[in-house]
Amino acid sequence: xxxxxxxxxxxxxxxxxxxxxxxxxxxxxxxxxxxxxxxxxxxxxxxxxxxxxxxxxxxxxxxxxxxxxxxxxxxxxxxxxxxxxxxxxxxxxxxxxxxxxxxxxxxxxxxxxxxxxxxxxxxxxxxxxxxxxxxxxxxxxxxxxxxxxxxxxxxxxxxxxxxxxxxxxxxxxxxxxxxxxxxxxxxxxxxxxxxxxxxxxxxxxxxxxxxxxxxxxxxxxxxxxxxxxxxxxxxxxxxxxxxxxxxxxxxxxxxxxxxxxxxxxxxxxxxxxxxxxxxxxxxxxxxxxxxxxxxxxxxxx
Amino acid sequence: xxxxxxxxxxxxxxxxxxxxxxxxxxxxxxxxxxxxxxxxxxxxxxxxxxxxxxxxxxxxxxxxxxxxxxxxxxxxxxxxxxxxxxxxxxxxxxxxxxxxxxxxxxxxxxxxxxxxxxxxxxxxxxxxxxxxxxxxxxxxxxxxxxxxxxxxxxxxxxxxxxxxxxxxxxxxxxxxxxxxxxxxxxxxxxxxxxxxxxxxxxxxxxxxxxxxxxxxxxxxxxxxxxxxxxxxxxxxxxxxxxxxxxxxxxxxxxxxxxxxxxxxxxxxxxxxxxxxxxxxxxxxxxxxxxxxxxxxxxxxx
Numbered sequence: 011x012x013x014x015x016x017x018x019x020x021x022x023x024x025x026x027x028x029x030x031x032x033x034x035x036x037x038x039x040x041x042x043x044x045x046x047x048x049x050x051x052x053x054x055x056x057x058x059x060x061x062x063x064x065x066x067x068x069x070x071x072x073x074x075x076x077x078x079x080x081x082x083x084x085x086x087x088x089x090x091x092x093x094x095x096x097x098x099x100x101x102x103x104x105x106x107x108x109x110x111x112x113x114x115x116x117x118x119x120x121x122x123x124x125x126x127x128x129x130x131x132x133x134x135x136x137x138x139x140x141x142x143x144x145x146x147x148x149x150x151x152x153x154x155x156x157x158x159x160x161x162x163x164x165x166x167x168x169x170x171x172x173x174x175x176x177x178x179x180x181x182x183x184x185x186x187x188x189x190x191x192x193x194x195x196x197x198x199x200x201x202x203x204x205x206x207x208x209x210x211x212x213x214x215x216x217x218x219x220x221x222x223x224x225x226x227x228x229x230x231x232x233x234x235x236x237x238x239x240x241x242x243x244x245x246x247x248x249x250x251x252x253x254x255x256x257x258x259x260x261x262x263x264x265x266x267x268x269x270x271x272x273x274x275x276x277x278x279x280x281x282x283x284x285x286x287x288x289x290x291x292x293x294x295x296x297x298x299x300x301x302x303x304x305x306x307x308x309x310x311x
Numbered sequence: 312x313x314x315x316x317x318x319x320x321x322x323x324x325x326x327x328x329x330x331x332x333x334x335x336x337x338x339x340x341x342x343x344x345x346x347x348x349x350x351x352x353x354x355x356x357x358x359x360x361x362x363x364x365x366x367x368x369x370x371x372x373x374x375x376x377x378x379x380x381x382x383x384x385x386x387x388x389x390x391x392x393x394x395x396x397x398x399x400x401x402x403x404x405x406x407x408x409x410x411x412x413x414x415x416x417x418x419x420x421x422x423x424x425x426x427x428x429x430x431x432x433x434x435x436x437x438x439x440x441x442x443x444x445x446x447x448x449x450x451x452x453x454x455x456x457x458x459x460x461x462x463x464x465x466x467x468x469x470x471x472x473x474x475x476x477x478x479x480x481x482x483x484x485x486x487x488x489x490x491x492x493x494x495x496x497x498x499x500x501x502x503x504x505x506x507x508x509x510x511x512x513x514x515x516x517x518x519x520x521x522x523x524x525x526x527x528x529x530x531x532x533x534x535x536x537x538x539x540x541x542x543x544x545x546x547x548x549x550x551x552x553x554x555x556x557x558x559x560x561x562x563x564x565x566x567x568x569x570x571x572x573x574x575x576x577x578x579x580x581x582x583x584x585x586x587x588x589x590x591x592x593x594x595x596x597x598x599x600x601x602x603x604x605x606x607x608x609x610x611x612x
Contacts, residue, residue, distance in 0.1 A: 035348055143339055
């Protein structure tokens with residue numbers, strides 16, 4: 011696919027008014043204070059070469075919008091930096107991009123296309139507006155730790171996408187994560203701290219505690235596993251540890267005063283106290299920390 | 312260099328207040344309407360593997376800020392998407408980044424680091440504020456076409472960087488372009504149309520004419536060559552055509568009413584008329600268009 015064909019296809023997507031029809035080198039965004047986030051996905055690192063290109067597009071959009079969700083933002087639009095490859099891949103990518111933009115009411119603001127030999131490197135930058143913008147460092151001693159949805163589905167889904175056996179629903183949890191934009195919007199004004207679970211529940215909870223200067227304790231039995239995950243991987247301590255250290259969940263992790271009930275469906279999984287570090291327990295007692303709390307190299311900033 | 316070391320080094324650079332000390336997944340920019348631009352540089356395409364890493368950092372910043380200059384913006388800050396490589400390269404890159412940020416009064420807002428095998432792929436996204444933000448489509452019939460600085464230095468410099476003979480000053484014009492931020496700030500409120508010359512004077516002038524629905528005629532003899540360029544490559548028609556079709560100049564190209572003198576040093580090189588297409592002439596008469604008007608695959612949008 012040539013650059014001109016690719017840009018013509020982009021022009022048929024929902025465009026941000028400041029994009030000047032993608033006819034200029036820059037765009038203008040006039041939407042008040044903006045939340046900005048950017049993520050790069052690398053073929054062979056953040057997605058598999060055999061992943062469907064449309065799902066890669068979806069994931070690229072979804073992972074960025076998940077960061078906006080954690081700020082309670084409305085989606086203003088996205089910039090795309092894209093390496094032109096073979097036409098079939100490009101077309102399928104564009105289909106997935108179109109789907110994701112429509113699904114999340116996101117508009118294209120601009121971007122850049124390049125030629126590239128070697129693994130595909132895709133960058134998306136997302137802009138959000140009207141955000142309460144809680145930070146991850148605001149948790150207070152005594153706060154409860156909550157998380158939306160179920161944990162570990164994407165981790166099992168990755169194994170399935172790599173050739174393992176298991177239901178499509180889990181594989182799709184890995185390939186097409188759902189950013190919690192609606193939940194984030196409701197939570198952002200009331201939480202003390204919030205972030206998305208991108209690298210694993212344990213590592214991300216530890217990061218929130220560290221940023222807040224607190225200790226955090228997690229009840230592993232409280233972590234909610236989906237029926238499909240329980241059917242495939244069980245729900246014993248090992249299965250729960252695997253779920254809590256797998257990445258790509260894109261659920262929202264947040265701190266609330268102990269007497270406050272969140273305005274959206276979520277599960278209370280721990281609490282913050284004075285001190286430092288992460289502790290784990292279940293009904294059988296304290297659990298030694300696993301050597302690896304999550305995916306350490308993804309989505310740093 | 313590990314990701315943690317790299318981010319620690321970034322934290323020692325000038326940080327945007329909305330960057331939260333690079334401790335969060337998102338940043339907040341509250342600076343009124345923003346001009347946004349993004350460019351990706353690929354090793355082997357936009358820079359040479361043997362280019363000094365510090366110069367690659369400089370060029371990454373400068374090419375993006377050149378787009379802000381064309382909008383007359385003040386620099387608000389930048390996002391960096393960086394592939395961690397070998398430590399020596401990363402350190403040298405950081406040194407160049409630090410230099411460029413300080414030189415252009417730019418602050419780091421955030422970004423993402425990844426691991427990558429294959430050619431380096433670097434993305435920078437730049438934000439500008441308080442821009443008059445002229446577009447490239449605003450030229451009017453009768454307007455004069457002007458350009459700042461000299462044309463073709465970077466094209467000769469690329470040949471030197473690839474092993475050719477010539478002065479360092481030209482090679483550095485290729486490796487360390489100077490975005491015309493001050494000139495852009497003065498020009499933006501008075502021009503009818505403006506853009507930077509990134510792909511070549513002829514192709515970029517043709518793009519401005521096309522976007523404005525006009526024809527443009529360029530007097531090749533009026534195009535200013537630097538003394539170093541004239542000394543190395545001469546100044547006959549062939550040398551001037553080579554200069555006018557080489558990329559990476561990062562000068563500002565703009566349209567002004569014929570009776571208006573620009574508020575900064577610049578050279579009048581042509582005029583816009585009703586019609587379409589690009590025409591060239593010099594004192595010897597009309598010049599057939601060369602088969603290639605510039606670098607067609609760089610920095611599309």
